[in-house]
Amino acid sequence: MIPSLPDTLIEPIVRAALVEDLGRAGDVTARACIPEGARMRAVFAARKPGVLAGIGCVRLAVLAMDPQASVTLRLRDGDRFEAGAVLAEVEADARAFLSAERTALNLLGRLCGIATLTGAYVAAVEGTGARIADTRKTTPGLRALEKHAVLCGGGLNHRFGLDDAILIKDNHVAVCGGVGEAVRRARAAAGHLMKVEVEVDGLEQLAEALAEGPDVIMLDNFSLTDLREAVARVAGAVTLEASGGVNLETVRAIAETGVNVISVGALTHSAPSLDIGLDAI
Known part of the structure; x- marks a missing residue:
């Protein structure tokens, strides 16, 4: 079971998205067309099969617009579902609900899409012992939610930011003058809880890195032959991460x-965002 993200983390993201959508005057369509005080019931339903992530965004988006709304979540993050599955049911003030609709669907579809794609990669490597991890190539402002979606799909989280692990890339190596020197400097600066990873682009750099004892070595754009050779040379001494292509x-x-x-x-x-719709009932 995937632990839920705390509301205190999700709510500012949801509110910022609502502010962006409501603009300077609020939902002029809902005010013009929907009688004040009207209520509506609707369900968030999947148009395609997938893996659920971000269902908390639906609840918080609706409640931000109508604190008295009733939001029933039918599934939990990490659950798999088929096309037609009801993910959540809502009863709320109609104006408020319709104003929250697009924000809720945008976030839910985006996060379910990430979880579903992650699940496909995880299934593709089943039985090999390899794990699938994300990167920092996330949508600005949505990293916590998108990395949570990767967990929902069965993947691993790489570092969340520049401050939680040392990752020496090719440009760091170029400035330092070599892989070995970069790892030595990183080791000298790292605290006892800080891991050090270094990216290498060939077997020669792999040997140089191994001599300095990093925690993880990233094999960047290695051929399959060189990946197998790297695994043989390392023989389990450090964690090997393949990346590129x-x-x-x-x-x-x-x-x-x-x-x-x-x-x-x-x-x-x-x-791709997963196709999820809002159906009035």
Whole structure:
């Protein structure tokens, strides 16, 4: 079961989205067309099968517009569903509900899309021992929600930001003058709880990195042959992460080389929104 994100984290994101949509004058269509005090009932229903993520956004969007609304969540984040499944049922002031509709659907569809795509990658590597991880290639302002969606799909979270792990990339190496020197500096600066990962672009750099004892080595755009060679050389001494050139057609072969983790930017930067609709009842 996936732990829910706290409301204190989700609510500011939902409210910012509502403010963006309501603009300077609020929902002029709802005020013009819907009688004051009218009530409505509706369900959020899936048009396609998928994995649920972000259902809390629906509840908070509706309650932000109508604190007296009744919101019944039929499924939990991480649950799989088929086309036609009812995800949530709402009874609320009609004007308020219709003003919250698009914000709720945008967030829910986006997050379900990420969870569903993640689930496809996880299924593709099943039985290999490799784990699927996200990256920091997230929508600005939505990182916490999008990384939560990856967890809902069965993936792992990479670092959340620049401050929670040291990740030495090619440009760091270039400025430092080499992989070994960059890892030595990182090791000297890191606290006892701070992990150090270094990206390498070939077997020569792999050997240089191994000598300095990082916690994780990222194998960037390695061929399958070089991935297998890297796994053999490391022999479990450090965690190996494969990155670059990963898609649903290539991920199984990458996993079968024996790497521990495969990071996939597409989980968040290229996931299509899942089709979810609002149906009045």
